[in-house]
Amino acid sequence: MDPSASSPDPSFPGVVGHRRVTAMLSRAITRDRLHHGLVFSGPRGVGKAALARGLACALTCDVAPAVGCGQCDSCRRILGDRHTDLRWLLGQGKSRSITAASAREAALRTQHAPFEARAHVIVIDPADRMQPAAAAALLKSIEEPSPGVHWVLLATNLHNILDTIISRCMTIPLEPLGEADTKTVVSRAVAARGLEVDDGRRDLAISLAAGSPGLALELLADPSLEPTRELLAATLRAVQLGPPAIFGGDRSPLWSAWKRAVLETAEPGEREETAEATAKAESEVVVVKAGGRARKPKKVRAKKSKASAPKETPARQRATAGRLAELWLLHLRELLLGRTGLQNMPELEDHSGATVATHLQAIQDFQTALARNPNVRLSLEQLLLRLGPKPG
Ligand SMILES: [Zn+2]
Numbered sequence: 001m002d003p004s005a006s007s008p009d010p011s012f013p014g015v016v017g018h019r020r021v022t023a024m025l026s027r028a029i030t031r032d033r034l035h036h037g038l039v040f041s042g043p044r045g046v047g048k049a050a051l052a053r054g055l056a057c058a059l060t061c062d063v064a065p066a067v068g069c070g071q072c073d074s075c076r077r078i079l080g081d082r083h084t085d086l087r088w089l090l091g092q093g094k095s096r097s098i099t100a101a102s103a104r105e106a107a108l109r110t111q112h113a114p115f116e117a118r119a120h121v122i123v124i125d126p127a128d129r130m131q132p133a134a135a136a137a138l139l140k141s142i143e144e145p146s147p148g149v150h151w152v153l154l155a156t157n158l159h160n161i162l163d164t165i166i167s168r169c170m171t172i173p174l175e176p177l178g179e180a181d182t183k184t185v186v187s188r189a190v191a192a193r194g195l196e197v198d199d200g201r202r203d204l205a206i207s208l209a210a211g212s213p214g215l216a217l218e219l220l221a222d223p224s225l226e227p228t229r230e231l232l233a234a235t236l237r238a239v240q241l242g243p244p245a246i247f248g249g250d251r252s253p254l255w256s257a258w259k260r261a262v263l264e265t266a267e268p269g270e271r272e273e274t275a276e277a278t279a280k281a282e283s284e285v286v287v288v289k290a291g292g293r294a295r296k297p298k299k300v301r302a303k304k305s306k307a308s309a310p311k312e313t314p315a316r317q318r319a320t321a322g323r324l325a326e327l328w329l330l331h332l333r334e335l336l337l338g339r340t341g342l343q344n345m346p347e348l349e350d351h352s353g354a355t356v357a358t359h360l361q362a363i364q365d366f367q368t369a370l371a372r373n374p375n376v377r378l379s380l381e382q383l384l385l386r387l388g389p390k391p392g
């Protein structure tokens with residue numbers, strides 16, 4: 001009996017969660033009916049690359065066929081991206097786009113694959129950043145691959161992939177992970193990188209990431225998280241105090257907290273780099289896990305901007321306001337669930353369900369306004385006035 005038959009929900013090496021998907025893929029491998037073109041679609045950081053590696057293990061492992069043992073030489077090399085039958089076609093540059101030249105080269109190579117195992121997996125990441133000419137170059141290879149060759153396309157946005165590609169593949173949507181699974185991935189990554197993270201900050205990042213461990217890790221490394229949490233505390237106090245606190249000027253507690261948070265927030269362009277670093281770090285996690293090497297703990301250090309002095313640009317303001325709104329919503333949801341909310345927040349004088357619901361609505365309106373209104377500070381002032389003490 002093969003291992004996939006003895007366990008109802010096999011999990012691939014290095015994969016946390018996504019049990020239904022791994023079970024389905026495992027069954028397909030056992031029956032020799034795995035589609036040769038797969039699209040893993042799902043939110044950023046949800047574990048698409050890890051699933052691709054796990055699938056490659058399942059396809060090539062002799063110890064635990066159709067599942068992958070995670071321990072044999074083949075599995076370990078796959079998990080460490082050191083196997084000739086797992087190839088990555090990665091986006092390049094800031095835009096992470098996949099060029100026609102690299103696509104053609106990849107297609108050519110698959111003609112002679114597999115090289116040493118019985119299957120060859122080629123992963124396109126991110127498949128939704130393929131230039132049209134790149135997609136065209138891959139069309140035929142994806143439609144009629146050599147025996148044993150499997151294409152795996154990773155995408156956050158299916159709409160950005162040509163229909164002609166999608167129609168030749170089987171699309172598998174990946175759901176956000178549950179909180180426990182997210183915590184498992186984050187804790188492993190934090191341990192593997194030898195980082196020291198306090199529990200409150202870790203839990204906050206996990207809650208904000210809504211089932212995407214990659215995003216949670218990104219948030220943990222984000223120097224603006226703590227200043228934005230302090231900004232939320234200052235904002236809640238300003239709501240209670242009303243206009244004098246809201247219009248207290250740049251040196252008031254509210255607006256000086258605002259300024260600190262804005263200056264620690266990355267420009268949208270800088271964020272892309274962070275995302276790439278996270279993606280890379282995720283693969284390192286697996287390597288370290290497979291190798292079993294431990295590193296000395298080091299403190300999480302905020303990545304300092306390379307540019308001279310950061311400025312309070314509209315893009316930064318908008319990003320800060322967006323993050324503030326997310327944190328605020330999270331805080332209110334925790335209160336609605338009867339929990340204490342985020343740490344170190346001032347007590348709400350009135351935390352009846354009706355008041356919390358009013359606040360939720362106002363913040364959602366604020367999020368909508370942010371997309372339209374170029375004056376971020378003005379939108380924030382209006383929000384605080386709306387929620388503050390009513391005159392008379
Ligand atoms: Zn193995």
